Amino acid sequence: MRLGRTLASGQAFRWKWDTEGRDVEIAVGVVGRHVLRLAQDARGLWLLSPDTPDARASVLRYLGVSGGGGAGIRRVEAGLAQDAVLARILSHTAGIGLLAQDPWEVLISFIISANNNIPKIIQSVDRLAQSLGEPLENGAHAFPTPDRLAAARPRTLAVCLLGYRAPYVRAAARLVAEGRIDLGGLARIPPDEAREQLLGIRGVGVKVADCIALFGLRHTTAFPVDVWVRRAVERLYFRGRQRTLKEIQAFARVRFGPLAGYAQQHLFAYARSHLHRVRR
DNA sequence: ACCCAGGTGAGGG
DNA sequence: CCCTCACCTGGG
Numbered sequence A: 001m002r003l004g005r006t007l008a009s010g011q012a013f014r015w016k017w018d019t020e021g022r023d024v025e026i027a028v029g030v031v032g033r034h035v036l037r038l039a040q041d042a043r044g045l046w047l048l049s050p051d052t053p054d055a056r057a058s059v060l061r062y063l064g065v066s067g068g069g070g071a072g073i074r075r076v077e078a079g080l081a082q083d084a085v086l087a088r089i090l091s092h093t094a095g096i097g098l099l100a101q102d103p104w105e106v107l108i109s110f111i112i113s114a115n116n117n118i119p120k121i122i123q124s125v126d127r128l129a130q131s132l133g134e135p136l137e138n139g140a141h142a143f144p145t146p147d148r149l150a151a152a153r154p155r156t157l158a159v160c161l162l163g164y165r166a167p168y169v170r171a172a173a174r175l176v177a178e179g180r181i182d183l184g185g186l187a188r189i190p191p192d193e194a195r196e197q198l199l200g201i202r203g204v205g206v207k208v209a210d211c212i213a214l215f216g217l218r219h220t221t222a223f224p225v226d227v228w229v230r231r232a233v234e235r236l237y238f239r240g241r242q243r244t245l246k247e248i249q250a251f252a253r254v255r256f257g258p259l260a261g262y263a264q265q266h267l268f269a270y271a272r273s274h275l276h277r278v279r280r
Numbered sequence B: 001a002c003c004c005a006g007g008t009g010a011g012g013g
Numbered sequence C: 001c002c003c004t005c006a007c008c009t010g011g012g
Helices: A003-007 A053-063 A071-080 A084-093 A103-113 A118-132 A146-150 A154-159 A163-177 A191-199 A206-216 A227-237 A245-274
Strands: A015-018 A026-031 A034-041 A044-049
Touching: A003 A026, A003 A034, A026 A053, A034 A053, A044 A053, A071 A084, A071 A245, A084 A227, A084 A245, A103 A118, A103 A163, A103 A206, A118 A146, A118 A154, A146 A163, A154 A163, A191 A206, A206 A245, A227 A245
Parallel strands: none
Antiparallel strands: A015 A026, A026 A034, A034 A044
């Protein structure tokens, strides 16, 4: 697993790079109540702080490297490489892992992501944590709990620059806070059922539902289609011909099966770095 | 002044 | 189903 590629792959919004006065970059991020500082070099992955058993367990679970080391991702990429297109792409994107994130945080973060840009998504999530999350060390804050977010005043949400998404965020927080939706339970039911339930949440459309399924529930059949993935699929598999969303999802399902979510990660990363935009 | 950004919801064919 | 449009907001 390549730490840098994984944390910068767009699945999580709470990581920053601290490169000041060092020869290796240090990733600083908040996972649960831990403010983690991670680094990776030729010898391996390092948890610089906090150096506690609890934090270690947290990191291993979050990065999905516990039990089997890098064997999991190796097997996944071997499977993906059966596809000639992905085999070529992997030379640029290998090492992107799937994080095990809190579905609640994923739900809210990706409602915010709709029709938005990544720097601003990060800013909004930061401000939500700052204004509603539990204070942690060094001025960092945990992601807000459903209760706190559900009870947030409009004034507070306005500071977070959510725009027209603010009512969606608050309503979703209420659903979770009041127990009217059980995010943990969604991970244990068939992916299609989980997807339907997620689509019932205002502000959650097909793309966001698939992101929650993949990044929060770890349903790896999910294949979130955003503009970049659509671009990659149309260009690399359909000779640049336009396809409908349904066609792309059907294609991904039969072509990649349970590896679809991983395939999406690589196609997304490749598109962002190699497939520039063209006007239609 | 506009257009864009990891889409969604409403309204119509 | 598929298509079209408006949409908070900050940055080109």
